[in-house]
Amino acid sequence: MHVVVTGSSRGIGREIVSRLRGAGHAVTGTARDHSADARLEVSDPGQQARLAAQLKGQPVDLLVCNAGVFLDKNMALEDYSAEIWASSLATNVTGVFLTVQALLPNLRLVTEPKIAIISSQMASHALAPGGAYAYRASKAAAVSIGRNLAVDLQPEGIAVGIYHPGWVRTDMGGDQGEISVQDSAEGLLNEFEVLNVATSGCFHTWDGRIQAF
Numbered sequence: 001m002h003v004v005v006t007g008s009s010r011g012i013g014r015e016i017v018s019r020l021r022g023a024g025h026a027v028t029g030t031a032r033d034h035s036a037d038a039r040l041e042v043s044d045p046g047q048q049a050r051l052a053a054q055l056k057g058q059p060v061d062l063l064v065c066n067a068g069v070f071l072d073k074n075m076a077l078e079d080y081s082a083e084i085w086a087s088s089l090a091t092n093v094t095g096v097f098l099t100v101q102a103l104l105p106n107l108r109l110v111t112e113p114k115i116a117i118i119s120s121q122m123a124s125h126a127l128a129p130g131g132a133y134a135y136r137a138s139k140a141a142a143v144s145i146g147r148n149l150a151v152d153l154q155p156e157g158i159a160v161g162i163y164h165p166g167w168v169r170t171d172m173g174g175d176q177g178e179i180s181v182q183d184s185a186e187g188l189l190n191e192f193e194v195l196n197v198a199t200s201g202c203f204h205t206w207d208g209r210i211q212a213f
Helices: 012-022 047-052 082-107 132-155 181-194
Strands: 002-005 026-031 062-066 114-119 160-165 204-205
Touching: 002 012, 012 026, 012 181, 047 082, 047 204, 062 082, 082 114, 082 132, 114 181, 114 204, 132 204, 160 181
Parallel strands: 002 026, 002 062, 062 114, 114 160, 160 204
Antiparallel strands: none
């Protein structure tokens, strides 16, 4: 199995790559710098085109859209700028769509391809305690992208799942996170394994629970 994982230089992405390689799978990890197999700023169409050219003709069984930013953590409403919004949406929304778009030809080369989009329970309209406006809105948009892709790609047999990785102890999640990177990655990989066309469009937590939206 060949898996492409964006945002693989740290945290959950790095752990997913490590576990997949440990299981004997071929993995292409991407990062914004040179710390992964391929350099990819997900919001940059030129870099997306270079990744597509690098992987041209290579089947991709699973695409994990993990790259994301949380730029407005603990930010006061008065401190928001247009730049915060633009950067958040560029990575967390546009970046997801461009990555799927770039690698669709590779996914179409296998019989049961899958796309996994890492969102967050902070995208949920049912859980709206205030704050983190740009992050919440961008992750909600990622859920919308995933659900609409699931509809459009289902006739081709491409399954799309959206996942909340848990509140994880990472640079993004902070030291107060509820679960470890290892537990999150293991749970997510279990979810990716059982994803299929029948469950396409699901929004699940890392441990298999349906996430309210």
